[in-house]
Amino acid sequence: MTTRDVVIVGGNRIPFARSGGKYLKASNQDMLTATIDGLVARFGLQGERLGEVAAGAVIKHARDFNLTREAVLGSHLAPQTPAYDVQQACGTGLETAILVANKIALGQIEAGIAAGTDTTSDAPLAVNDDLRRTLMELNYAKTPQQRLKALTKVRPNQLAPEQPQNSEPRTGLSMGEHMALTAKEWGITREAQDELTLRSHQNLAAAYDRGFFDDLVTPYLGLTRDQNLRADTSLEKLAKLKPAYDKGNPDATMTAGNSTPLTDGASAVLLSTREWAAERNLPVLARFVDAETAAVDYVNGEEGLLMAPAYAVPRLLARNGLSLQDFDYYEIHEAFASTVLSTLAAWESEEFCKGRLGLDAPLGSIDRSRLNVNGSSLAAGHPFAATGGRIVASLAKQLHEKGSGRGLISICAAGGQGVVAILEATK
């Protein structure tokens, strides 16, 4: 069976806002709708029926059971465009692109939108389990006596709402605490993390200044650039920050600066066949080549929570007959600066590559000047499900600007998962 080329036509995102910031009153549906509409406006897709829209949010209200479809109905796309929700933690955005790309490659659809949105400002608060059980009992009560009996079980302490947790259900450790363990294992220094952070901010600011995002970002609710971006930060300023994780330890390295903050935002990418794009005179930025996902057993401590991409990439390289050095751009999601550095260290380690990956030799090092060249999550922020779309669209444009070459995307996700992909410039 032959598959068809899948191309990236373009993307759109709203500037990412810090949690509790400019998008305090925006819901996931609001942001996703605005982001899809920005894409529609950019490519004149008003009234167009697309094959599908796949999107998701990591933190989602129960009422948003059909989030993506509702966003499509609220957008200027044809209401006949089907949609579904996807959730794979921080891998959601890239996973939606893989799903849409695969359907296009198989000939099931001609074009689709892959998207993601997340807000921690409009996060759902649930009633706690005790109160919920009582209320359910009340709901099913048939007689006034039964109702009264159910109500007597309500206690003041049951009124405390249950908040969504930023921790792994199976370990009880937060993501940062997990990452701190991995960073320690790989001996990642504070200085190296701060340097990576500084470069992320500098690269993102420079990209904005040269207009790189003019056709990738549509302002939203008065925000025109990512709110987390600190164009004037410095190593000195970053060095002053106190550790945010592993706080008691004098050697703790991870701070609020070299970790991504909670962020609100949404992104979307338009994928299609070459023919679909050509028929509409739309640009083709890059080809979506291949993708791979991996997962690691972090529960039993065999591997770090965010190390799955280190496993996914070699499998993807092998399938495509490529080495780690065969790329012009590397987009490694900066969940934490130490995530990127631990992953790179692992690929350079003979012990890791032979012992854990079962390879003959280490994957080796990369040219660091090709890493996250237009900034990444440390500067832009990281609205979980929106990060994949941000990276796919930006990398596709980088490749289009260069006119040749290929790029590697690596995104770690909660639950010990990793989603990676290869894009290639189109001729």
Add this chain to the structure above:
Amino acid sequence: MTDTLTKLTNQGLGKTVAVRLGLPRPALLRRYAEGQDLLDGPAAVGSIGDGPVAASATAIIAASGANVVAATADSTYADKLAAVVYDASGARTLDQLEALRATLGPAVKALGKNGRVIVIGTPPAELDDPEAAATQQALEGITRSIGKELRAGGTANLLWVAGEAQGDSAVLAAPLRFFLSSRSAYVSGQPVLVREGEIPDVDDWHHPLAGEVAVITGAARGIGAEIAKVFARAGAKVIVVDIPAAGESLAKVANGIGATALQLDVTAADAGERIAAAVAQVGDRLDVIVHNAGITRDKMFVNTDESRWGSVLDVNLQSQLRMNKVLLDPSVAGGLRDGGRIVSVASISGIGGNRGQSNYAASKAGVIGLVRSLSQELADRRITVNAVAPGFIETEMTAKIPLATREVGRRLNSLLQGGQPVDVGEAIAFFAEPGSAGVTGQVLRVCGQSQLGA
């Protein structure tokens, strides 16, 4: 955004009180809606002598389905007239103007609401004889005065039809129709010159821009957004452009009219190239570029610093020169085709100057200079270059002017009200029409015959 006085004095008690007190009562102007009849009543057509243009005018009006009656000195009119067209282009002596007075007077008296007076003349510069030139120049004084005397939303305008074009009804149709129609609701007391031009057949007067690609800069809000809507209504494929920071409202404008949004600072060095690239995406050629993007940085001249001076000139004028250079290069894919249109937005500030706006007035006067020069340069390529000079237009920007100043700006014109952004859009779309091929190098004021800058 109708102002309160206009609303109040046109209905119920407010109307009664306003009439008793003799308050000014701005008329509710008839404006265009898709498919609207050209005129909502009969038109009277008269001329001095044979009137070389009168026959064309009669044919054009009749073709629209409107009833045409003859205007003579002893005509009486059974119905209220929607328009009177008077061809004075044959007048060569001052004595002949008496015929105009005798005929036009009763016809103007018979005009109904939103009546139209259109006088047709021969450009005085074409005439060697001083009395002939004086006679024709007199038409401007007559038309402008009638404009000031008309009430109930009436307008009076003057079409100078060049000698070469006087026998050509094709070249007259689009300009005449514009000034007769409700699309020129806020245009009064203005002369426009019509020359010879290559006019394609027009099948659909309601969608004259069907299939054309038009770029509108500064289209995220206000006048620019309304220009974009008028172009979309007229059938054009529209690319709306505004600075990246205005992207949110730009996307809304685009999605509202099925346009493509291009986030772009017009002062960027590669603005022309990026517009051409966007055009190449929706079609292979650009038919119309509308330079509407503009900023104000008001200060008294003596307090205007280098940044206020430079930024206004760069955005409002220099950027147009840079973009035109690229778009007019025949080798650029997505550039302006031969026979295309350039329309710039000037301002009455650029004609009359304005206190606190030396930088803005400089840029807008510059636009007028640019239009006059470029129109000659591009005549060989049949590209027309024109400008619209808006007066007081009801926008978010003018809503911020202090009340007293705003009221003066709003009322100091023959129509006693501010214009709507759509009025500017209609005038720009008129210049863009294929039928306007004979109109180039013109600056049309959309100001309700404002006394400012006159």
